[in-house]
Amino acid sequence: MDLILQGIGGALAKLAALDPDVLDAAVASLVVSGAATALAVVTGVPLGTLVGLTRFRGRRLLLSLVNTGMGLPPVVVGLFVVVFLWRSGALGDLDWYCTRQGMVIAQYFLAAPTVIGLTAIALQNTDPLLRMQLLSLGASRWQAAWLLIRESRLLVLGAVIAGFGAVISEVGASQMVGCNVKGDTRILTTAITLETSKGEFGSAFALAFILLGIIFVLTALTTFAQQRRPVA
Amino acid sequence: MLEARDLIAYRGDRAVAHAARLDLVEGEHLALLGPNGAGKSSLVLGLATLVRTGGELRYRGAPIVDADSYRRKVAVVFQRPLLLDRSVRENAGLGLALRGVGRRERDARADSELARLGVGHLADRSAAALSGGEAQRVSIARALAIDPEILFLDEPFSALDAPTRETLIADLARVLRERGVTTVMVTHDRDEALSLADRIGVVMKGELRQLGTAEAVFGMPADPEIAAFVGVENVIPARVERATDELTSLRIADQRVEITEPPPPGDDFPLLCIRPDDIVISRTPASTSARNSFTARIVRLEPIGRRTRLVLDCGFPLIAHVTRQSAREMDLRVDERVVATFKATVPHLLPRIRH
Numbered sequence A: 001m002d003l004i005l006q007g008i009g010g011a012l013a014k015l016a017a018l019d020p021d022v023l024d025a026a027v028a029s030l031v032v033s034g035a036a037t038a039l040a041v042v043t044g045v046p047l048g049t050l051v052g053l054t055r056f057r058g059r060r061l062l063l064s065l066v067n068t069g070m071g072l073p074p075v076v077v078g079l080f081v082v083v084f085l086w087r088s089g090a091l092g093d094l095d096w097y098c099t100r101q102g103m104v105i106a107q108y109f110l111a112a113p114t115v116i117g118l119t120a121i122a123l124q125n126t127d128p129l130l131r132m133q134l135l136s137l138g139a140s141r142w143q144a145a146w147l148l149i150r151e152s153r154l155l156v157l158g159a160v161i162a163g164f165g166a167v168i169s170e171v172g173a174s175q176m177v178g179c180n181v182k183g184d185t186r187i188l189t190t191a192i193t194l195e196t197s198k199g200e201f202g203s204a205f206a207l208a209f210i211l212l213g214i215i216f217v218l219t220a221l222t223t224f225a226q227q228r229r230p231v232a
Numbered sequence B: 001m002l003e004a005r006d007l008i009a010y011r012g013d014r015a016v017a018h019a020a021r022l023d024l025v026e027g028e029h030l031a032l033l034g035p036n037g038a039g040k041s042s043l044v045l046g047l048a049t050l051v052r053t054g055g056e057l058r059y060r061g062a063p064i065v066d067a068d069s070y071r072r073k074v075a076v077v078f079q080r081p082l083l084l085d086r087s088v089r090e091n092a093g094l095g096l097a098l099r100g101v102g103r104r105e106r107d108a109r110a111d112s113e114l115a116r117l118g119v120g121h122l123a124d125r126s127a128a129a130l131s132g133g134e135a136q137r138v139s140i141a142r143a144l145a146i147d148p149e150i151l152f153l154d155e156p157f158s159a160l161d162a163p164t165r166e167t168l169i170a171d172l173a174r175v176l177r178e179r180g181v182t183t184v185m186v187t188h189d190r191d192e193a194l195s196l197a198d199r200i201g202v203v204m205k206g207e208l209r210q211l212g213t214a215e216a217v218f219g220m221p222a223d224p225e226i227a228a229f230v231g232v233e234n235v236i237p238a239r240v241e242r243a244t245d246e247l248t249s250l251r252i253a254d255q256r257v258e259i260t261e262p263p264p265p266g267d268d269f270p271l272l273c274i275r276p277d278d279i280v281i282s283r284t285p286a287s288t289s290a291r292n293s294f295t296a297r298i299v300r301l302e303p304i305g306r307r308t309r310l311v312l313d314c315g316f317p318l319i320a321h322v323t324r325q326s327a328r329e330m331d332l333r334v335d336e337r338v339v340a341t342f343k344a345t346v347p348h349l350l351p352r353i354r355h
Helices: A002-016 A020-053 A059-069 A074-085 A100-124 A128-136 A141-151 A153-168 A173-178 A187-195 A201-225 B038-045 B066-071 B090-092 B096-100 B103-116 B132-145 B161-177 B191-198 B214-219 B222-231 B326-330
Strands: B001-009 B016-023 B029-033 B055-058 B072-076 B152-153 B182-187 B197-202 B206-213 B235-237 B239-243 B249-254 B255-259 B271-274 B280-281 B293-303 B305-312 B317-323 B337-341 B348-350
Touching: A002 A201, A020 A059, A020 A100, A020 A141, A020 A153, A020 A187, A020 A201, A059 A100, A074 A173, A100 A141, A100 A153, A100 A173, A100 B029, A128 A141, A128 B072, A141 A153, A153 A201, A153 B066, A173 A187, A173 B222, A187 A201, A201 B305, B001 B038, B016 B029, B016 B038, B016 B197, B029 B038, B029 B191, B038 B055, B038 B152, B072 B132, B090 B096, B090 B103, B090 B132, B096 B103, B096 B132, B096 B337, B103 B222, B132 B161, B161 B191, B197 B214, B206 B214, B222 B235, B222 B271, B235 B317, B255 B293, B293 B317, B305 B326, B305 B337, B317 B326
Parallel strands: B016 B206, B029 B182, B029 B197, B072 B152, B152 B182
Antiparallel strands: B001 B016, B001 B055, B197 B206, B235 B271, B239 B249, B249 B255, B271 B348, B280 B337, B293 B305, B293 B337, B305 B317
16 A cells, blocks of 8 residues: 555656656657557548448458457567567568557557447447438438448547557557667556566556556546537 | 339348339329338338339439439438437538538528428527427428428338327428428328328338329229228128129129129129228118118227227128217117118229139
8 A cells, every 4th residue: 555655656756857757658658559549540440430331241250350359469469560570570671670650550450450340339330221311311421421420429439448548558569569668669558567577666656657647638538528419 | 203113122132112113293292101011111212212222213214323413312301300419400401511512501591491390499409409309390301401302201200299290290291382392201191191192102012002193092992902901991792793884783792782883804703892981871761862772780889089980780791980979979889770871983893802
C-alpha cells in the first residue's frame, strides 16, 4: 500500500517537475499509439463497413481471421514485425527497426483487427431496411455506408476506444520493435517494465498512474463524444 | 409510366413475388392488397429496384438500366419510419441533402412538407423524441420533399394504433390528392385500399392475381381465394340448369338461384359469389323486384364491430350482414325463420378450381 501511495506521490511530483524522462515517455506513448490507432481507423472502419454490410465469398473466413487478430499476442506481432524490419528482412531497407515508425506498424497490427471486427459487428447490426431506405432516398452506396457509420457511431467509437486501449497498454511488441531507446522509443509501458526490473517500484508506479491518467482522459473524451445526443 | 412484364422479385436467391403484367398510369393511386406474407412488399421493393429482380421493368417507355438514377425519381415509405438520429428537419431534408441541395432550400422544402403533414412545429425536435404517428408523418414528409415521380408506400400505417392510423390516412389522402403524385401502396387492409386507391391489385401466394378497379376486384374477384380475402364470404358450388341471353338459372342443393351473369365458358359447375352485405334480411317475404328469395333458419348470430353476422341455412349455407341496430329492431334470434333476398344482378360466378 505504501508503494502505491508513494507511486501516486511520485507521479504528481514528476508531473509537477515536468520530469523530462516521464514527459518523453508519455509523448512517445501518445504519438505512437495515436498514429497506430489513426491508421487502424482509416483502414479498419471502411474495411469493417465492407465486411459488415456486404456478402462475398470468403467473408466468414475473413471474419474468423479478424476475430483471431483481436486476440493476437503482442510478442508474436512484435516477432513478425522485427523479422520484416531486420536489416536483412523484407522491409529492412526502410531502416525502421528500433524506431517509432516500426512501433507504429507493430501497434497497427494489434489495433486494426479490433477496429475492423467491432466496426463490422456494429454495421452488421444496423437495420437492413434502413440501408434500403437510404438507397430509396437517392443515396449512392458510399453515401448510404457513410450514413450508416454515422448512425452506428456509438459502436464505431467503441471500436476506436477498444483499439486505442489495446495498443496504449501493450508492451511486448513495442519493446521488441522499438528497443526501448531512452528519449525516443521508450514509451510508458516499456519504461514501467524497465523501472520494475530495476526494483524502482515508486518510479514504476508513478509512470503507471500517468499511463492510467492518459487512458482515462482520452477514453473519457471519446466517451463524451460518443454519448453526445443531437439537438433535443 | 411504369410497366412490369413477368417481373420477379427476389429475396436473396429465392423468387418471392411475380407480376405477369402491371402497368402504372401517371397520377393514379394503386393499392397492392393481400394477406401477410403474400409477397406484396417484395413486389413493391422490386418495382422500386430495391431488391434483385428478373423480367422486364420499363420506366416512361425505356428499360431501367441505371437503377441509381431511377431510384432518384421515386421515393419509398416503409412500415417503420426509419428516421436517422438527427433533428426532424434534417430527416425531412435528407433526400434533398443526398441530391446536393443547399441547406437553405433544403430546410425550406423540408419545413413546407412537414407543415403539410401537420408536424411543422416539431422541426427542431430530435427524431428520437417523436411518437410513432409523428415519426411516420416525418417519414412521409421526407419522401414527398424530394418531389418523387412515383411514391411507394409499404404498409405505412400498420404499426400505428387505430385513431392515429385513421387521421394519418385521411391526411395522406388529402396530400396525395393535392400533389397528384403517382402512388403504389401496399396494404393488407381493405378499407385502407379503398380510402386511397383508384385501382387495386391483389397479391396472393407471391403472385399478382388480379388488377382492376375497386368495383371489379370487390365485385368480381378472379378466384375463390381472392373472393374470400376481399370479403365475399359466400362462395357456393352451383350447377348450371339453364342459361339464356337474360338469365342464368343455377341449382344449389334443392334451391334455384337466378342471376344475370352468364356462366363461365364450358363450366356447368361454377362457384356463386355473393357479398354478405348484398343480402337483405326480412321477417316476411318482401314484395320487391329481387328474383331470389329464400326462407332461412338462423344458425348463428355473431356481432362484428358495428354489424351482426348471420349464418343462415336456406337449404345451403348463406352468410349475411345486418347492422346491429337492425338485428335489435328485428329481434333476431337463433333458430328463428327469416327471409333472405338478393337481386339477380348481385352474384358473381367463378369457374370451379379443379385439381
